[in-house]
Amino acid sequence: MSSALTTLYLYRRWAGLTDLGENAQQTAVINAVSNAVSVYCNRDFGITTYREWLDGTGDNWLLLPQWPIATIYGVGSRSIAAITVSHATAKFASVSTSTTGVRLFSVDGTGTETDTELLFTGYKTITLLAAAIVSAGFAATVDSTYGSYPSNIIRPNMVGSVANGDDFDLEICDDFH
Numbered sequence: 001m002s003s004a005l006t007t008l009y010l011y012r013r014w015a016g017l018t019d020l021g022e023n024a025q026q027t028a029v030i031n032a033v034s035n036a037v038s039v040y041c042n043r044d045f046g047i048t049t050y051r052e053w054l055d056g057t058g059d060n061w062l063l064l065p066q067w068p069i070a071t072i073y074g075v076g077s078r079s080i081a082a083i084t085v086s087h088a089t090a091k092f093a094s095v096s097t098s099t100t101g102v103r104l105f106s107v108d109g110t111g112t113e114t115d116t117e118l119l120f121t122g123y124k125t126i127t128l129l130a131a132a133i134v135s136a137g138f139a140a141t142v143d144s145t146y147g148s149y150p151s152n153i154i155r156p157n158m159v160g161s162v163a164n165g166d167d168f169d170l171e172i173c174d175d176f177h
Contacts, residue, residue, distance in 0.1 A: 003034065003044065004031055004034045011029075043065065044066075051156075076174070079174055080146075080174035082169075085140050085167060085168050086165070087137070087162045090107060092163050093105065093106040096160075097154055097159075101122075103118075104118070104137075106163070120152040126142055126146050126147050126150075126172075128151065129151040130142045154171065
């Protein structure tokens with residue numbers, strides 16, 4: 001549920017209500033409408049932190065999906081492979097990333113599925129995350145330059161096939177300002 005877009009006091013004042021007996025019902029209405037507006041606009045209107053990767057067009061301007069912006073902690077202009085992932089024996093295997101971790105999925109020759117989620121909170125560095133990927137039955141090669149970097153800077157919303165000799169790069173920002 002998103003943050004309420006008004007307070008109970010302001011709602012009552014606007015609606016001309018003086019009866020204070022229906023707090024729960026009025027609060028539920030405020031929260032439901034606030035959530036509907038947030039969903040319709042596809043954004044959170046409360047103060048929050050966003051960690052997003054946006055692909056620009058090479059122009060001098062980049063329209064941000066969330067605003068207003070109070071603080072920007074960093075901007076990068078390109079990405080680089082921090083971990084290269086593959087799977088040698090699976091009939092099907094994939095790797096995907098989110099803002100919270102890495103998901104590994106594979107199907108072996110007998111049709112047995114394995115689905116593993118590795119959260120960044122459990123594997124704080126790129127090297128520790130790569131070791132966990134290997135423990136899950138996948139191969140992982142770390143660019144030693146970035147091994148000590150925090151794992152939670154891996155680019156989210158990536159997905160790739162890593163079976164049958166294919167490999168997939170988990171990227172981080174290489175040019176961070």
